[in-house]
Amino acid sequence: MKVGAFYNPHLGRELAQANGIDHLAMADPPRADDPWWPKIKARYTLLLHDYLGQLSEPLDERSIQRARSLAELYHTPWVAEHFQCLHTEDGAFNLNYVFPPLYTEDFLARFVANANALKARLDQPLVMENIPGFFDVRHSQMAEPVWLRRFFEATQVGFLLDLPHVWLEAHYRGLQPDAWLAEFPLEHVVELHVAGVTEDPDLHGPWIAPAEPSDEMLAFAARAVTRCPRAQAVTFDAFSPGLTADVLLKSVGRIRAALS
Amino acid sequence: MSDRALQDLVIRALADAPFRQSPGWRQRALADADRVEQFARFLARHYYFERIVHFFKYSAALSGVTGRRPEAVLGQPPFDALRPALVLGSRDSARAVAALVVAHVKSGRPSAPIPYHADLLRYEESMMVVEAGPRVWRETGSGERGAEAAPETVEGTALLDLAYDLPVVLPKLLRPWTTVPEAPPQAVRLIIARSRYGRVAVAKATDAIVSIMELADGRKTLEDLAREAGLRPAELQATLQGLTELGAVRFSTGS
Numbered sequence: 001m002k003v004g005a006f007y008n009p010h011l012g013r014e015l016a017q018a019n020g021i022d023h024l025a026m027a028d029p030p031r032a033d034d035p036w037w038p039k040i041k042a043r044y045t046l047l048l049h050d051y052l053g054q055l056s057e058p059l060d061e062r063s064i065q066r067a068r069s070l071a072e073l074y075h076t077p078w079v080a081e082h083f084q085c086l087h088t089e090d091g092a093f094n095l096n097y098v099f100p101p102l103y104t105e106d107f108l109a110r111f112v113a114n115a116n117a118l119k120a121r122l123d124q125p126l127v128m129e130n131i132p133g134f135f136d137v138r139h140s141q142m143a144e145p146v147w148l149r150r151f152f153e154a155t156q157v158g159f160l161l162d163l164p165h166v167w168l169e170a171h172y173r174g175l176q177p178d179a180w181l182a183e184f185p186l187e188h189v190v191e192l193h194v195a196g197v198t199e200d201p202d203l204h205g206p207w208i209a210p211a212e213p214s215d216e217m218l219a220f221a222a223r224a225v226t227r228c229p230r231a232q233a234v235t236f237d238a239f240s241p242g243l244t245a246d247v248l249l250k251s252v253g254r255i256r257a258a259l260s
Numbered sequence: 261m262s263d264r265a266l267q268d269l270v271i272r273a274l275a276d277a278p279f280r281q282s283p284g285w286r287q288r289a290l291a292d293a294d295r296v297e298q299f300a301r302f303l304a305r306h307y308y309f310e311r312i313v314h315f316f317k318y319s320a321a322l323s324g325v326t327g328r329r330p331e332a333v334l335g336q337p338p339f340d341a342l343r344p345a346l347v348l349g350s351r352d353s354a355r356a357v358a359a360l361v362v363a364h365v366k367s368g369r370p371s372a373p374i375p376y377h378a379d380l381l382r383y384e385e386s387m388m389v390v391e392a393g394p395r396v397w398r399e400t401g402s403g404e405r406g407a408e409a410a411p412e413t414v415e416g417t418a419l420l421d422l423a424y425d426l427p428v429v430l431p432k433l434l435r436p437w438t439t440v441p442e443a444p445p446q447a448v449r450l451i452i453a454r455s456r457y458g459r460v461a462v463a464k465a466t467d468a469i470v471s472i473m474e475l476a477d478g479r480k481t482l483e484d485l486a487r488e489a490g491l492r493p494a495e496l497q498a499t500l501q502g503l504t505e506l507g508a509v510r511f512s513t514g515s
Contacts, residue, residue, distance in 0.1 A: 055399065056264065060398040088268040092394045093275040095350050096307045102412075106263040128400055134302075135295035139266050202302040 001225065002233040003256045006049070012036025014245035016043065019042065021252055025049040026074055027239045038152045046074035047191070047235070048124075056085040056101055064121050071124050073173050076113070076127045078190060079119075080160050083111065083148070092161075097177050100131040103140040103147040112154045114138035119157055127158035132165035134172060134203065136144040144169070158190035161228065163221055164197055164208055170246075171206060177220055189228035193237035194255050196247075210243035212251045218258035225259055234259065266290070275299045275348040287367050305334050305385045307348045308357050315358075318380055319365050321433045325440060326377075328368035330361045338363075338424040351416060352394035358385040376424035376443040383426055386418050386452050387460055396457040409511035411485065411500055412478030416500065417453045417508040419465055424448075427464070453508035469508075478512035 004023035007015065009031060015024065015183030018038040023045040030037040040046075052067045053059040071079050071099055085101040087094040101107040118199070119126045130148060152159055161184065171182040213221070213236075236251045261269075269288070273280045273296060280300060286293070306429045309331055313320070315329035333339055338360050346353045362381045370377070393416055427450075429443035451473070453463040465473075471489035480488070486496045503509040 057398060060400070062399055070490070085267050086271065087397055088271050089264060090268075090394070091397050092349075093268070093272045094395070094397075095271060095274055095303055096310065096348065097272070097303055099271070102263050102267050104263045107267070111265075134299045135291045137266075137270055137291050139263070139290060200302060202305060203298050207302070 001231065001259055002045070002144050003235075003252055003259065004045075004047070004233060005236040006239040007040060007046070008239060008243050008248065009034050009036070009042075010241055010242075011245045011248060012040065012241065014249070016040055018249060020249075020256065023047055023233060025080075025235050025237075025239075026070070026076075028071075028250070029070060041074075046076055047078065047080065047233075048074050048076040049080045050117075052079070052081050054085050054087065055081060055083075055111050055118065056107060057089065057110070059118055064118065066119070067122065067153060071122065072258075076124055078125050079128045080129060080191075081115075081124050082129045083131050083151075088133070098131045098183055100133050100144070102137055103142050103144055105141060108147055108154075110148055111151055113159055115151070115155045119155065125158055125190075126151075126155075127160040129160035129162050130165050131162075131195070132168045134168075143183070146186070149185040152185050152188040157188075158184060158230075159188035160191045160193065161186070161189045161224070162193040162195075163224055164193065164195045164213075164217065164237070167220060168197065168206060168208070169215065178223060181220075181224060184225045186224075187229065189231050191233045191235060192221065192224060192228065192237050194218070194251075195237040196251070198221075208237070210238040210240035210247065212247055212254065218242050218254060221255065222258045276339055277304075277344050277346050279347075281344070289304045301343060304343060304346050304348060308339075309334055311354070311391065312357075312361055315391070316361055316365070318430055318433045319361075319384060320376060322370075322380075322440070325372050326365060326368035326370050328365045330365055332356075333360050333364045338358075338362070343378065349392055349394065351389060351392040354389045358388040361385070361388075373439050374440055375445070376426060376429065377424055379422040379424045379443075381487070383420060383422065383450070384476050387462070390416055390418050390452045390454050391458065391460045392416070393454070395454075396456040410478050410481055411476040411504075412512045413473050413476045413490055413508045414453065414508055414510050417451065417473065419470065420450045420452060422450065422505075426450075427462070429495075451503075451506065451508055452483050453503075453506045455507035456510075459507070463502070463506055466499070468495060469503065472496075472499055472503060473508065476509055 002022035007024040016036045025047040049072050053063040053090040082098050084098045166181050167177045170177040194213050195208050197206040198209040198211050198215045200207040262498040273285050312331045319330045362385050424443040425446045425448050429441050431439035451464050454460050
């Protein structure tokens with residue numbers, strides 16, 4: 001199992017020299033003035049994990065060409081997107097943060113059609129990442145894991161399983177994380193994300209943060225990996241100007257130890 | 261109402277605090293109101309954190325001298341007081357939050373003189389305000405313009421008069437330094453604009469740029485503009501091309 005992290009440009013120096021990191025996920029294109037980018041590109045397997053577009057609508061040609069161009073630049077083994085719908089159709093409102101769609105038949109049909117269209121235009125496999133809901137919208141017609149299972153069966157794209165997202169949903173629903181995880185279509189998982197959570201002052205509870213994963217999260221990850229027969233990589237999911245090299249390197253090391 | 265329209269309502273409720281308080285949203289009872297409010301507060305802090313870190317990065321680089329981190333404002337009562345009126349992405353909200361940051365950074369007592377500090381804060385504030393507003397997420401047309409198209413200055417584009425040549429010092433601030441980098445005390449006028457896709461860009465404004473910015477109202481033809489601005493056709497075309505690429509001018513095709 002490959003273990004990696006996100007490329008954080010402010011940690012370019014440390015990442016260019018680090019040991020024990022198999023891959024780096026790219027959330028943003030490299031800046032033209034990033035002095036570490038050539039070394040990073042030469043040294044690591046890079047995973048395209050940028051914002052390509054929300055698949056509630058078809059991606060336009062400009063977005064598809066951008067995705068293709070980044071995939072080629074990184075030589076990425078797969079292209080990742082999220083199950084998100086974060087801006088209104090007219091562009092007037094934008095949350096600037098991942099936010100899930102309604103789990104309805106209509107949105108399922110939209111995501112299936114648009115993911116299939118995107119998949120057909122890429123030279124690499126597409127993987128899709130689950131997004132946590134902090135609250136349920138009463139209009140939804142099915143549970144998230146059911147919606148995801150139907151999506152993956154209809155598209156045959158890969159599943160990027162974000163474990164802290166599952167853990168958080170279980171927390172806010174008062175469920176055991178392992179029991180909630182068992183509902184998800186784990187047979188489609190290609191990559192897993194592991195991250196730290198900390199208490200958020202606005203949510204009055206835990207949320208994703210650029211912090212080390214707890215022992216509980218690492219144990220959860222170790223159990224989850226055994227249930228994902230096609231998984232190839234685990235990535236420490238932290239991309240923030242507040243992330244320190246110490247936290248990143250320790251987290252990758254602890255994930256590797258937890259999985260060994 | 262379609263599922264997509266309902267999703268848009270939920271997104272608007274999370275982004276638009278006054279809408280969240282309106283009967284139009286509350287009576288729908290689509291989700292637990294407390295949870296929605298908590299998540300909206302989380303999103304607002306995240307939204308402005310990202311923008312403050314990006315647009316006030318030069319002030320952050322000077323925080324060792326000023327004693328003020330720009331993003332600290334998000335944990336202070338004045339930001340909490342703004343929350344009931346915040347609309348993520350609106351220019352008014354961006355202006356209000358940016359003003360809080362400026363006031364917070366100005367309240368420090370720099371341990372060394374920063375002669376261009378006031379200019380720098382105006383520059384950063386302008387960048388954050390110009391970035392606000394609806395943006396194009398996906399193209400639906402060809403994007404081509406007709407022969408009769410008339411240039412129009414894009415709303416929100418800003419001209420900024422500064423006493424110091426800030427573009428000289430900005431890159432130096434982001435590199436390691438021990439004494440505060442200096443900016444030449446030379447007046448400059450900058451144009452700050454945003455592309456349709458949300459990218460903010462800055463350029464030094466020439467007299468030709470300023471003339472076109474003032475005259476381009478979506479009705480005047482290229483001939484009108486050339487005559488009134490006193491520009492030769494080639495000069496007008498070159499300036500318009502630069503302004504269009506910057507996002508400061510677009511071509512209106514009329515009604």
